[in-house]
Amino acid sequence: MKTLNLGLSLLLTGTMLVGCKEEKKEETAMPEQTEAVKKGGITKSEFGTTPEGVKIEQYTLENAKGMKMEVITYGGIITSLTAPNKDGKYEDIVLGYKNKEDYFNGNPYFFGAVIGRYGNRIAKGKFSLDGKDYQLTVNDGPNSLHGGKGFDKRVWTAEEVAGAASPTLRLSYTAKDGEEGYPGNLITVVTYVLTDDNALEITYEAETDKKTVVNLTQHSYFNLSGDFSKLITDHELEIKADKFLPVDATLIPTGELKAVKGTPFDFTASKEIGKDINAADDQIKKGGGFDHCWVFTDSSNKLKQVAGVYHKASGRYMEVYTDQPAVQFYSGNFIDGTKDSKTGGKYEKRSGLCLETQHYPDAPNQPKFPSTVLSPGEKYTTKTTYKFSVK
Ligand code: GLA
Numbered sequence: 001m002k003t004l005n006l007g008l009s010l011l012l013t014g015t016m017l018v019g020c021k022e023e024k025k026e027e028t029a030m031p032e033q034t035e036a037v038k039k040g041g042i043t044k045s046e047f048g049t050t051p052e053g054v055k056i057e058q059y060t061l062e063n064a065k066g067m068k069m070e071v072i073t074y075g076g077i078i079t080s081l082t083a084p085n086k087d088g089k090y091e092d093i094v095l096g097y098k099n100k101e102d103y104f105n106g107n108p109y110f111f112g113a114v115i116g117r118y119g120n121r122i123a124k125g126k127f128s129l130d131g132k133d134y135q136l137t138v139n140d141g142p143n144s145l146h147g148g149k150g151f152d153k154r155v156w157t158a159e160e161v162a163g164a165a166s167p168t169l170r171l172s173y174t175a176k177d178g179e180e181g182y183p184g185n186l187i188t189v190v191t192y193v194l195t196d197d198n199a200l201e202i203t204y205e206a207e208t209d210k211k212t213v214v215n216l217t218q219h220s221y222f223n224l225s226g227d228f229s230k231l232i233t234d235h236e237l238e239i240k241a242d243k244f245l246p247v248d249a250t251l252i253p254t255g256e257l258k259a260v261k262g263t264p265f266d267f268t269a270s271k272e273i274g275k276d277i278n279a280a281d282d283q284i285k286k287g288g289g290f291d292h293c294w295v296f297t298d299s300s301n302k303l304k305q306v307a308g309v310y311h312k313a314s315g316r317y318m319e320v321y322t323d324q325p326a327v328q329f330y331s332g333n334f335i336d337g338t339k340d341s342k343t344g345g346k347y348e349k350r351s352g353l354c355l356e357t358q359h360y361p362d363a364p365n366q367p368k369f370p371s372t373v374l375s376p377g378e379k380y381t382t383k384t385t386y387k388f389s390v391k
Contacts, residue, residue, distance in 0.1 A: 058072050063195065069081045075156070095223060097111060116175070117147045121140060136182065157172050171190045207380070221354050287333065291329075303322065330353065
């Protein structure tokens with residue numbers, strides 16, 4: 001495993017202490033400035049104030065080509081990301097709320113957020129480690145989803161990485177021992193880099209002081225059309241996965257790894273998302289569309305291309321690279337038409353799609369799945385890249 005420079009000593013110093021006193025951290029960490037300051041590809045401004053009175057900062061990253069990304073310290077949320085169409089026009093291609101308050105009002109769709117401590121579902125919010133039982137916050141029917149009051153609803157500390165070749169933003173958050181039921185203080189660092197070849201590189205790092213489980217991911221919803229009144233059903237998707245994880249009625253994997261061949265879940269060759277999304281298939285019915293975990297054919301932990309999304313009308317193409325074993329492809333089935341879109345109207349079912357690179361859901365309860373256990377002294381480090389181009 002790669003060496004991190006997080007250092008557990010951090011636990012005893014800054015990060016840990018401010019992690020325990022969120023509000024205090026904001027008072028001390030917030031520079032006294034209200035004006036945006038332009039600084040080497042990253043601009044910093046004030047975004048707003050949470051109902052609890054915590055000031056949230058916004059960082060705008062811009063690469064040499066003019067691609068832009070806005071990130072807020074609340075949830076590490078990517079609130080906008082632009083990419084060029086075939087005419088070279090940069091448009092926003094990630095869903096976000098029109099009204100800032102929607103981010104603070106629970107962000108019901110997890111728009112753009114960093115997800116942790118455990119992305120996806122853990123059955124009944126329970127698991128055992130070394131004979132000890134843990135009860136997590138249950139927030140999705142009988143299950144725990146995306147860490148309960150997870151990393152998406154926490155205030156992160158952001159810093160620009162000076163001297164980096166491309167705009168680089170480092171976000172850190174320390175989850176406390178027992179937070180949402182998980183054992184161990186978990187120092188978490190998520191780094192966003194916007195490279196000059198129009199890629200968003202995300203690195204996730206974590207260290208714990210007690211054995212715990214970790215599964216970090218990103219919950220951006222992409223709509224490559226740049227027009228959020230359009231649905232993603234006309235996007236063509238390829239996932240380099242020959243198996244997926246069938247789920248039960250509460251979306252917990254049954255434990256079976258099922259071949260995609262001959263099912264609506266076969267994206268081994270690029271296929272329009274809308275083609276089989278309403279197929280008469282028990283798994284499609286359970287997910288209300290696609291809301292499943294695909295297991296990559298190449299199970300190595302090397303960084304490799306695992307998915308591609310193409311939007312013909314705009315020409316935009318997005319490649320996904322990761323070192324993780326799986327991806328949750330979610331076709332936005334729960335988006336319910338109640339939230340205002342950035343481009344007018346409301347977000348509707350299937351206004352956006354997520355490709356959440358990760359370990360398998362419910363792995364803490366399924367010994368046959370690759371382990372998500374992190375022990376003291378180990379370094380969790382994973383990388384995912386979303387790269388944009390045109391075809
Ligand atoms: C994940 C899940 C979905 C849904 C969304 C949030 O992607 O897989 O079932 O809960 O988050 O709406």
